[in-house]
Amino acid sequence: MRQASTILSFETPGRGVTEITRTLAGWLAETGLSEGLLTLLCRHTSASLLIQENAAREVRTDLADWLDRLAPEGRHYAHDDEGPDDMPAHLKAVLTGVTLQIPVIGGRMALGTWQGIYLAEHRAMPHHRQIAVHLIGE
Amino acid sequence: MRQASTILSFETPGRGVTEITRTLAGWLAETGLSEGLLTLLCRHTSASLLIQENAAREVRTDLADWLDRLAPEGRHYAHDDEGPDDMPAHLKAVLTGVTLQIPVIGGRMALGTWQGIYLAEHRAMPHHRQIAVHLIGE
Amino acid sequence: MRQASTILSFETPGRGVTEITRTLAGWLAETGLSEGLLTLLCRHTSASLLIQENAAREVRTDLADWLDRLAPEGRHYAHDDEGPDDMPAHLKAVLTGVTLQIPVIGGRMALGTWQGIYLAEHRAMPHHRQIAVHLIGE
Numbered sequence: 001m002r003q004a005s006t007i008l009s010f011e012t013p014g015r016g017v018t019e020i021t022r023t024l025a026g027w028l029a030e031t032g033l034s035e036g037l038l039t040l041l042c043r044h045t046s047a048s049l050l051i052q053e054n055a056a057r058e059v060r061t062d063l064a065d066w067l068d069r070l071a072p073e074g075r076h077y078a079h080d081d082e083g084p085d086d087m088p089a090h091l092k093a094v095l096t097g098v099t100l101q102i103p104v105i106g107g108r109m110a111l112g113t114w115q116g117i118y119l120a121e122h123r124a125m126p127h128h129r130q131i132a133v134h135l136i137g138e
Numbered sequence: 139m140r141q142a143s144t145i146l147s148f149e150t151p152g153r154g155v156t157e158i159t160r161t162l163a164g165w166l167a168e169t170g171l172s173e174g175l176l177t178l179l180c181r182h183t184s185a186s187l188l189i190q191e192n193a194a195r196e197v198r199t200d201l202a203d204w205l206d207r208l209a210p211e212g213r214h215y216a217h218d219d220e221g222p223d224d225m226p227a228h229l230k231a232v233l234t235g236v237t238l239q240i241p242v243i244g245g246r247m248a249l250g251t252w253q254g255i256y257l258a259e260h261r262a263m264p265h266h267r268q269i270a271v272h273l274i275g276e
Numbered sequence: 277m278r279q280a281s282t283i284l285s286f287e288t289p290g291r292g293v294t295e296i297t298r299t300l301a302g303w304l305a306e307t308g309l310s311e312g313l314l315t316l317l318c319r320h321t322s323a324s325l326l327i328q329e330n331a332a333r334e335v336r337t338d339l340a341d342w343l344d345r346l347a348p349e350g351r352h353y354a355h356d357d358e359g360p361d362d363m364p365a366h367l368k369a370v371l372t373g374v375t376l377q378i379p380v381i382g383g384r385m386a387l388g389t390w391q392g393i394y395l396a397e398h399r400a401m402p403h404h405r406q407i408a409v410h411l412i413g414e
Contacts, residue, residue, distance in 0.1 A: 043388030
């Protein structure tokens, strides 16, 4: 049994999701482990991680719009000194979550056919984001 | 230290939650491991996993109704080619999440007295659903 | 490779979040493991776990207010025999989630600079809460 870990960096284009499945699969292949558990932690409080549909692009648009409706910008937040998009970004990060775990079976992440792993940027502007990645297995 | 993994299949009756705690406990017992970490990944984008109250049935009804209010059907979604219940189902899966981790201590999942593990079906019709299950421990 | 696990207890002051990062770091240090995976499970259905901003206190106030708006008290719940704050508390626990995983790298939890780990109490009154903690690594 063996472990591997790293910090991966991503540049986001601002509000919306970026698929990171392929980057993770590449790192996984480099470790040489074929059975185990992959864990991801987004190291930010206004970006997050989620697993969703990798086929229809409209699903991602609808998702971003829905998050805007659930956590709208507005004058009702006490925390407003980092811009109107900041507090909604924290709330969206809480709703979607910052950690994910994926079993690795037969050398591959055990995702379903239509599942992709996404880094969700909740701030309006582009950001540099880090994800801590951990793998334990053999 | 040792690992075990499998893909478990479930038939859901359509919208609502199905308790899977007993099935998981049965699989756990078969592995013979008594201390470790159990990880679940729902391999779908319109079904999900959650841990909730296993006593009062009304909690599950209220939960389904609340999810309907937060992610209602409607004509405002761009993704509408798989039926009116499809995009709300994706949103509910994002809100509730598709991965769960449960420490195993003394041969049992370390759940609280009132906690059960549920597979949440967010589509209106019955579906065949798969959960990837991973255990590492000794 | 080695495992450690425990059940940690916390007294919450009622509705709101309590930071538990330092308690977890203390337990982690006692285990003597420096590379691994830390898993937390909140053993309740009306309290939960989340990772959020540890600097601006207003973020936590805004978060609690937002959860109140998404899951308000009211007469529309079927489950109402444990008080008006009970069913909203279950819903907030589903939204925020009861499990968290944090990679441990170089002897420390791989959290971002502004991230803290919080136990979220969703009931109005103070409660005694338990978190199952598991660590695997070396």
